[in-house]
Amino acid sequence: MKQNIEALFTPWNIGNVQIKNRIVLTSMGGTNLLGWMEKNHFDKAGARFIMEVAKNNVGLVLPGCQPVYNPMFGQWLYKNDKMYKDLAEWMPKLHATGAKLFVQLTAGFGRSFTISEMMEKLYVNPVLRAIAKPFMDLDKITATASPSPNRWSDKVPSREMTVPEIEEFVEAFAICAKKLKDAGVDGVEIHAVHEGYLLDQFTLKYVNKRTDKYGGSLENRYRFATDIVKAIKRECGEDFPVSLRYSVVSKTKGFRSGALPGEEYEEVGRDMAESEQAVKLLEEAGYDMLNCDNGTYDAWYWAHPPIYMPENCNLEDVEHIKNFCNIPVVCAGRLDPVTAAEAISQGKLDGAGFARQFLADPEWVTKLIEDREEDIRPCILCHNGCFNMCHYKGVPNDQDLNDSLHLARCAVNAEMLQWDKHYIKKTNSPKRVVIIGGGIGGMEAARVLKLQGNQPVIYEKSDSLGGTFRAASAESYKGRLRALLKWYIAQMEKLGVEVHLNSEVTSLAQFGNCDIIIATGATARVLKSVPGHEKMIEACEFLNKEKAVGDSVAIIGGGLTGCEIAYELALMGKKPVIVEMKDDLIAQKGVCLANSSYLREWFELHKVPVYLETALSEVKDGSIVCKRKDGQIVEIACDSVISSAGYIPAPLAPEGKKVHLVGDCKGVGNLRTVIWRAYEVAMQVGQ
Numbered sequence: 213m214k215q216n217i218e219a220l221f222t223p224w225n226i227g228n229v230q231i232k233n234r235i236v237l238t239s240m241g242g243t244n245l246l247g248w249m250e251k252n253h254f255d256k257a258g259a260r261f262i263m264e265v266a267k268n269n270v271g272l273v274l275p276g277c278q279p280v281y282n283p284m285f286g287q288w289l290y291k292n293d294k295m296y297k298d299l300a301e302w303m304p305k306l307h308a309t310g311a312k313l314f315v316q317l318t319a320g321f322g323r324s325f326t327i328s329e330m331m332e333k334l335y336v337n338p339v340l341r342a343i344a345k346p347f348m349d350l351d352k353i354t355a356t357a358s359p360s361p362n363r364w365s366d367k368v369p370s371r372e373m374t375v376p377e378i379e380e381f382v383e384a385f386a387i388c389a390k391k392l393k394d395a396g397v398d399g400v401e402i403h404a405v406h407e408g409y410l411l412d413q414f415t416l417k418y419v420n421k422r423t424d425k426y427g428g429s430l431e432n433r434y435r436f437a438t439d440i441v442k443a444i445k446r447e448c449g450e451d452f453p454v455s456l457r458y459s460v461v462s463k464t465k466g467f468r469s470g471a472l473p474g475e476e477y478e479e480v481g482r483d484m485a486e487s488e489q490a491v492k493l494l495e496e497a498g499y500d501m502l503n504c505d506n507g508t509y510d511a512w513y514w515a516h517p518p519i520y521m522p523e524n525c526n527l528e529d530v531e532h533i534k535n536f537c538n539i540p541v542v543c544a545g546r547l548d549p550v551t552a553a554e555a556i557s558q559g560k561l562d563g564a565g566f567a568r569q570f571l572a573d574p575e576w577v578t579k580l581i582e583d584r585e586e587d588i589r590p591c592i593l594c595h596n597g598c599f600n601m602c603h604y605k606g607v608p609n610d611q612d613l614n615d616s617l618h619l620a621r622c623a624v625n626a627e628m629l630q631w632d633k634h635y636i637k638k639t640n641s642p643k644r645v646v647i648i649g650g651g652i653g654g655m656e657a658a659r660v661l662k663l664q665g666n667q668p669v670i671y672e673k674s675d676s677l678g679g680t681f682r683a684a685s686a687e688s689y690k691g692r693l694r695a696l697l698k699w700y701i702a703q704m705e706k707l708g709v710e711v712h713l714n715s716e717v718t719s720l721a722q723f724g725n726c727d728i729i730i731a732t733g734a735t736a737r738v739l740k741s742v743p744g745h746e747k748m749i750e751a752c753e754f755l756n757k758e759k760a761v762g763d764s765v766a767i768i769g770g771g772l773t774g775c776e777i778a779y780e781l782a783l784m785g786k787k788p789v790i791v792e793m794k795d796d797l798i799a800q801k802g803v804c805l806a807n808s809s810y811l812r813e814w815f816e817l818h819k820v821p822v823y824l825e826t827a828l829s830e831v832k833d834g835s836i837v838c839k840r841k842d843g844q845i846v847e848i849a850c851d852s853v854i855s856s857a858g859y860i861p862a863p864l865a866p867e868g869k870k871v872h873l874v875g876d877c878k879g880v881g882n883l884r885t886v887i888w889r890a891y892e893v894a895m896q897v898g899q
Contacts, residue, residue, distance in 0.1 A: 213581050216550050219557035220564060221581070226272075226540055227453035227500040229398050231563075232310050233271035234556055235577055237262075238503065238544045238565040239316040239403065239457070240598065242620025242629065244276035246295055246315075249284045249617050254298035257629055261620075265570050266311035268578040272563070273311050274503075276620065277318040277403045280384040283325070283353045286346065289317070290387040296395045303396035314455055315392050318403035319381050319436070322356035322410035323419065324509040326601050327365035327608045328616070335368045356413045357420035357427065361467055363408075363509045364601075365608040378426060378436055386443035389452070399453035401503060402440055405494070406457040407515040408464075408481075408508030411437050415490070416462060416508070418480035430489055438497035445498045455501035456494060460487050460529040463511040470511025470809065472817055473522055481508060484532065491537040502537065503565060504530040505545040516806035517546040519593040519692055520779065520814070524551050531560040546593070549580065571598055571622040571629075586702055589624060590695040595804030596623035596884040603805040605796035612801075623884035624696060626656075626891035634891055636663045639898055644669065646723045648864055649731030650711065651679020652883065653875030653890040655700045657729050660894035662707040668894075670709060673716035677701050680733050680876070681883075683755035684773075687780040720865055727870050727897045731890070734859035734876035739768070744831030748855040751777060762851025763787060766836050768828050770797040774856035775811045782820060789821045789848055791828060791838055802882055823848070872897060 213221070221233045242248055244258045262275050280289045306313055334344045341350070354362060355377065356370040389400045405412050413419040414436045420427050426435050441454050462481025463471045471477040482490065491502060505526045507514025517525055523546050530543035543552065544565030552564035569576055572591040579588050598620050602610040609616075622628040627635065642665050647654045650672030658668040676682070678697050685693030704711060720728055736750045751773055753759045765781050767774045770792025778788035790797065797815070798808040815822055825841035835849045863877040874890040 214583060217553045217580065219553040220549060222556075224540060224562055226399065226455065228451050229312060229453050231271040231312050233269070234552075234563045235270045235272075236503070236542050236544075236563045236565045237265050237270050237273045237570055238542075238567045239274040239277050239401070240567050240571070240620045241276045242598070242618060244278060245299060246278050246289065247282075248276060248619065249282075251285055252282060252287055252289060252292045252295055254295040254302070257631070259302060260631065261574070261629060262313070263306060263309070264574040266306055266309040266313075268575045269581055270311055270577055272314065273306075274314050274316050274401055277316040278388075279318050279320050280381060280388050281320060281352075283320065284347060286349055286352075288384055290384060290391055293391075296391045299392075299397070300395040307396070312398040314399040314401045314453070315397050316401040316403045316457065317385055317388055319385075319410045319440075320353065322413045323354060323360045323370040324363050324408050324410075324413075325350075325354045326611075326616070327362055327368050328611065328613075329608060332365055332367045332608060356410060358422055360413070360419050363468060364603055367608075372422070375424065375426070382436070382439045382443050385440045386447040389444040389454075390447040393448045393452055399455060399500070400444065401455035401457055401501075402437065402499075404457035404459075405434070405437050405490075406459040406505070407512075408459075408462070408510060411440075412459065412508065416464075416481040418464070418466065430486065431493065434490060434493055438494065441494075441498040450498070453500040454498060455503050456499045458491075458494070458502045458504050459506050459508065459515065460484070460504050460526070460533045461506050462508050463506050463514050464508045466510070468510050470507070470513065470813060472810070472814055473525060475817060484529070487533055488536045491533055495537045495539050499539065501540045501542065501562075502533070503542045503544065503563075504533065505543070505565075512806040513810040515545065516595065516599060516804065517593065518595070518804070518807040518810055519689060520807075520810050521546055523548050527551065527555065527561075531555060534560060534562075568593070568598055568622075571620060572624050574628075586699070589699050590692050591622075592624060592692040592696055592883070594623050594883065595807055596802055596882050597621040597628070598623075599806070600802050600804050602801055602803050602808070604799040604808065607799075610801050623882070624887060626888045634888075634895065636660065637895075637899065639665045642666050643727065643898075645727045645729060645897055646671065647729045647731060648717045649679060649733060649875070649877070650674075650677040650713075651731055651733055651875060651886075652681045652697075652700060653733075653886045654679070654729070654731035655704060656887050656890035657731065657874055657894040658709045659700075659703050659707065660891055661898045662709055664894075664898040666898045668709055670704070670711045671715045671717050672711065672713050675713050677704065677711065677713075679731075680752060683752040686755040686757075687776060688783060689780070717864065720871065725870065727872070729872045729874055729890075729893060729897065730864050730877055731873075731875045732862055732864045732877045734880050735862045736855065737858045737860055739828065739855065739857055742828050742831060745855075747831045747833070748853045751854055751856040754854050761786070761854065764789070764850045765852045765854060766791060766848055766850040767854045767856055768836075769856035769858065770794070770822065770824070771800055771856065771858070772798050772803050772808075774854075775815075777854060777856060778820060779811060779814065782818060789823070789850060790815070791823045791826050791836070791848070793825065793827050795825050797822065797824070802884070821848075
């Protein structure tokens, strides 16, 4: 173990419970022990994940949050005695690892509940709303402190919770906590005066307009949260630890409007001055730990930092708030282990919280201890697999139902929480498998085949592995993506995969009867109907530094790739302009709102010109001509034009009995679709 991380592996206490080290697995929806959006039960998949993490040297593990009132089927969490019995039988196995377990309990989502188009239809139609009520009572699920707009939809507003409803929730927390204690659980965490969830909505002045004992003064706005810990201590005793998930500062300008790092703004939620008072109040009420970050669903990129957010983005505020309480404080949110260790060694922090990295590699802490950092598969902060709730103009949550029901999967780790579908099985008849294309898809297929015991051979036409992912990871802020590429190349070397560089394949005939996996990617869509299109620079040409751009640059296409290029250009000090045919930027499925809202709001803050519902008509020397939806012609001055108009699959050959397509040559998608498809094809071919 390197000396600069030793502080992470020192013991500490939460109340009377000693934790063996400072590493905390923070809770993620989908890693639940008692079921997620389904009928409550002891969840074997969630237990497998928690056990895997616990075995790999984590001090405190927090499974996915458990609603005390489940949005699906209207279940109270305390009513299923069998699952607590099953949990009690499992707990000794967990404790044998040396880890401690706190179960996170939540009051719910309120106005932050993720609304889909199907839910909108259920809500606006009185008949459907009545039919749906037994399994999805949206009126109850979305209720909050005061009447408020939903974060995702204008069609499903939130009503005000009644006092009897609040009191019923408080008692439910106490009953559930006692059952968990009796099952051998070490503590509970209350979710959350954090991220703009229901309990937080009561504390926030821009949401809570109540005039009863749950509104107005600081003590009243935090009463729901303080009543809960008092009720738990009453049932479970003062020695039973209760942590609170807590956002130090809301970083929020208003409904659906966040504050970016460094932005000057007027806080409508919890500012630091209030937070300094609030933590004292929460500690006095009985909370034994604060598990901290920043933000709300209106400023979602603080609690779920995308790759554009600064590393350690919440640490300074968490270190500050520790000065105002006498209970342990944990920081989470794009935290660097070395930086966290330094803060702990200086007494500025008590625990270091990590989440998504455990999905990418559950063994990463063990590898860190063993000085095997090069073997850690990195999380790239994409949210494609774990949390891909997508939102853009006119659409609430554009997310497949399968994704809604199965969070906490991972774009870069196809096996995570899909062990019944994706797994390595040694083959009894090893075979040689030809892979044409050495991008991520080709390397993932080779990795799986080799682990099965087969002999994959990669043919790559260029002089290096990586394919278009080299361009995709080229921007200055994409160090995590470059780390993933480095990991894949290292895996090829470690596993002894045969690789032929500078080897373009033009015919499959030379490979005889071998199974062939084609991973030749896609080609850029060229806007040939646009006069002057030959003057444009294709996105990959810019990213690969094959062609330079001038000071002012028009980007044609406001999807994720185009917006990330515009962001990079602005960071370089250039003047980007975005032209997009749709009515919003990044109007595409699979891109989490935490990611897309950051870029949209960043462009607005920095006054990057954006032309929506606008089509390119002509490229001239020194300008482009565009046509708006209303027919207006606009000419935009620019030195260079970058085309980000999408890609077209480019398979070397069609699929056949022994020919299999993976990656973008099968269908243009994202890194998740590339890796998962490559895994599945290799799994089938390799048996």
